[in-house]
Amino acid sequence: MLEPPVVALNKSYNRLSKIKTLFACQKKAPYLFVLPFVVSFLVFFLYPIISTVIMSFQRIDGPESITFIGLKNYKNLINPHFFNALWVTTRYTFWTMLVLIPLPLLLAVFLNKKTTIGKKYFKSAFFMPALTSVIVAGLFFRLAFGEQETTLVNSILGVFGIKPMVWLQDPEGSMFAMVLLCTWRWLGVNIIYFLSGLQGIPVELYESASIDGANEIQQFWHITLPSLKPVIMYVLTISVYGGYSMFAESFALWSGPRSPGEIGMTIVNYLYQEGFNNNNLGFASAIGITLFVLVMIVNVIQLWVSGFFKKEGV
Amino acid sequence: MxxxxxxxxxxxxxxxxxxxxxxxxxxxxxxxxxxxxxxxxxxxxxxxxxxxxxxxxxxxxxxxxxxxxxxxxxxxxxxxxxxxxxxxxxxxxxxxxxxxxxxxxxxxxxxxxxxxxxxxxxxxxxxxxxxxxxxxxxxxxxxxxxxxxxxxxGAEVMYYNKEILDQAGINVNDIVTWDDYIAAGKKVVEKTGKPMTTLESMEKWSYYPLICMQGSDAMDKDGNVILDNAINVKTLQTLKDMLYKDKIAIITPGGHHHSEEYWAWMNKGNAASVWMPMWYMGRFVQYMPDLKNKIVIRPMPVFPGGKKSAGMxxxxxxxxxxxxxxxxxxxxxxxxxxxxxxxxxxxxxxxxxxxxxxxxxxxxxxxxxxxxDYFGTDIFITLKSVVGDIGSINVGPKFPDAMAQIEKNVIFKVLKEQSQSPEEALKVAADDVKAK
CATH class of the missing domain: 3.40.190.10 (Periplasmic binding protein-like II)
Structure with missing residues (x-):
């Protein structure tokens, strides 16, 4: 009477041990461990990428009316709106790189000093914005950059006797707002990158430098900066990518791809507008593919210039 | 930590x-x-x-x-x-x-x-x-x-701030045509120093209803783009004149009539009127409580030979x-x-x-x-007097794009930036919509 449960137990024990051997097997286990990533990559990334490439050659009017139109979507990209979006995005990327590399680097150096007071507080205070939703933050920034005299930014300007400005209907003013929002949000993240880079620099280097009589600035220039080069390269690469794929900041400031005179129209906002607002998914796919190619080109140039492709020791 | x-x-x-x-x-x-x-x-x-x-x-x-x-x-x-x-x-x-x-x-x-x-x-x-x-x-x-x-x-109507018009000595019911409206506006500016109205620089509600009220549109019945026709150009010029020649209007604070800046500003009684569709009543009640019993709803002024309203x-x-x-x-x-x-x-x-x-x-x-309670009991009297004129607008496949062009480029560049003339801006927009 007791037999069946024992059999079942044996079976389950066998199955368990089979799984155990599978996990222990040096040949199979690695594949097993990367399987979740591979599957999610295939389903959620590779499949959409391939269908985006296909869609970029199609005109899609509805579920049952899809026609292949060759390169027409790509030819349609030659229009002032796309070039404007490209220009806005490039300017934005330039400014974010100009601000978001030196500034967090300096702050990280200060936060890494033993003598700085309240390090923990500043670390978390700088990082906090990265945890907020960009839509929520964008709403705050939109109201802060309102055009009335009583809005936050204009009232601060008022203290210095500067007249209130219409920020979000002015090309320069809105670029400033977008870059500020981006800086506020990503400063902490870049500080973390630089901090971890700084902590990897051996203390001995600084000690011997100071014995040799190098001052702080010389130490920064000749030890910190060269040692941080890989981290700077990494931050530069993700900044290019992040700048060109910017969407939410502009979307939140004008509640959609609706900036007047397209002063805040980035490439991804243009993609969104064409794909969803104008239901032209084929054209939007072509924009996406073009953006991908552009970012790749910019990144490869930047890595090439910085000597990333040169062999070690050459 | x-x-x-x-x-x-x-x-x-x-x-x-x-x-x-x-x-x-x-x-x-x-x-x-x-x-x-x-x-x-x-x-x-x-x-x-x-x-x-x-x-x-x-x-x-x-x-x-x-x-x-x-x-x-x-x-x-x-x-x-x-x-x-x-x-x-x-x-x-x-x-x-x-x-x-x-x-x-x-x-x-x-x-x-x-x-x-x-x-x-x-x-x-x-x-x-x-x-x-x-x-x-x-x-x-x-x-x-x-x-x-x-x-x-969604009948387009005019919301007048009666308190301001009374100060300027204007009877709301005397305003029938746009000429009357502009004349009254000049009087309001002169007597009270406040603008007669506000014009949007980021959305279509100041401009699009006016072209529809004259039988024009962004597209014709067959979907052809008519964005740059004579009526549309002339109407845009009229709006531009209200801002810079007649000086009876200003650009809406915040750029459009759904912005928080505008609601706060308008709530203080800073403009004598605004034209928006009937459904905008809800925004008054909800966001501009201080104007209660001061706002009256009247038919839109008419253009010569034009209609009294448009469904928006x-x-x-x-x-x-x-x-x-x-x-x-x-x-x-x-x-x-x-x-x-x-x-x-x-x-x-x-x-x-x-x-x-x-x-x-x-x-x-x-x-x-x-x-x-807010607007008085004559809301539907106003509506009945204009509803016969409400027709459809032409909503073809290019409609979303045409509206986006008006909102993002035409209105902004002509009324706010003044970087393009009405003819130029409408021509560029029309060509753009046609090209797709």
Missing amino acids: KKSLVLLLSLVLFLTMTVSGCGKEQRAADAKAGDGKATTLTFWTFQELHKNFIDDGVATWNTNHPDKPIVVKTEVYPYDEMHNKLLIAIQSGTGAPDMADIELGKFANFLKGSKPGLVEFNDVIEPVKDKLIMGRLENYAKSGKYYGLDYHV GGTGTAITTQSKNIELAKQFLAEAKLSKEGSIKTWSLLGFDPIRSDAWSDPVMSAPNKYT
Whole structure:
């Protein structure tokens, strides 16, 4: 009477041990461990990428009316709106790189000093914005950059006797707002990158430098900066990518791809507008593919210039 | 450091729980109503108020039709997100709800192609055709088939601040033409120092109604782009003159009449009037409480030979072809939105101008509510005097793009930046829309 449960137990024990051997097997286990990533990559990334490439050659009017139109979507990209979006995005990327590399680097150096007071507080205070939703933050920034005299930014300007400005209907003013929002949000993240880079620099280097009589600035220039080069390269690469794929900041400031005179129209906002607002998914796919190619080109140039492709020791 | 991490994690956990909790509560409430026999219909909207309207309609339906009870599960999404989700669901052939609200500016996207993913309403519209403001349904039609039922007429009207006009010694009822309006505006500026009105630089509501009132549009009946025709150019010049020549108007604070800056500014009694559709009443009541009893609603000034109003904006409720209960959904929507009772509810619940003309003379309509308290009791007298002039607008496949061009480029570059003349800006926009 007791037999069946024992059999079942044996079976389950066998199955368990089979799984155990599978996990222990040096040949199979690695594949097993990367399987979740591979599957999610295939389903959620590779499949959409391939269908985006296909869609970029199609005109899609509805579920049952899809026609292949060759390169027409790509030819349609030659229009002032796309070039404007490209220009806005490039300017934005330039400014974010100009601000978001030196500034967090300096702050990280200060936060890494033993003598700085309240390090923990500043670390978390700088990082906090990265945890907020960009839509929520964008709403705050939109109201802060309102055009009335009583809005936050204009009232601060008022203290210095500067007249209130219409920020979000002015090309320069809105670029400033977008870059500020981006800086506020990503400063902490870049500080973390630089901090971890700084902590990897051996203390001995600084000690011997100071014995040799190098001052702080010389130490920064000749030890910190060269040692941080890989981290700077990494931050530069993700900044290019992040700048060109910017969407939410502009979307939140004008509640959609609706900036007047397209002063805040980035490439991804243009993609969104064409794909969803104008239901032209084929054209939007072509924009996406073009953006991908552009970012790749910019990144490869930047890595090439910085000597990333040169062999070690050459 | 560890402590703060724990605090942060628990905060995240708490937020996740509250957010997911909301969803669950909703589902539980629905499940209670649907006790097995009732048919469940799903409804997507981007307007919380519309959910209340549909819920009310469901209660009425279940009393009137105990033999075929229904439960409507409503999901309220943000405006853009809902339209995108719906577009993708219809495009991919799966995941669409039974019914959905689609805003007029987006509707054309859903009618592209030879087989729209929406169901036609012709059989429920035909019997009551003579009582409906058909121009409003034409907006959701393609080759004679009606795909959406609107909530309101959206008649364009003028909201005057009577207090300011009294100070300037102007009788509202004397303003009949645009010449009268501009003359009155100059008087207002001279006497009170306040602008007569505000013009939008980022949205279409100051400009688009005026061209429609003169029989023009962005496209003609056949979908050809007429954005740069003489009427449109002249009208844009008139607006520009109001700003810089007659100096009776200023650019709207915040760029449009739905911005927080404008509401706060207008609430202080800073402008003598604004033209917006009837549904803008809700914004006054909600966001400009200090103007209560100061605002009167009057017909728009007219252009020589022009109309007295135009139907602006709107949201069409549609049924998707993916629905498994098309007939039931259609009967329900017809009762909720096309019947006289339903139409009256659009006023009493939503403060809209009902789409059925026989609803307007019903005694219920003159009963006091928060709108009559705010604007006085003559709202429907004004509406009746202009409604005969309300036609449809031409909503072809290029409509969303044309409206985006007006809002983002034409208005902004001509009225705000002054970097282009009306002719130039409209020509560029027209060529742009044509090219696609």
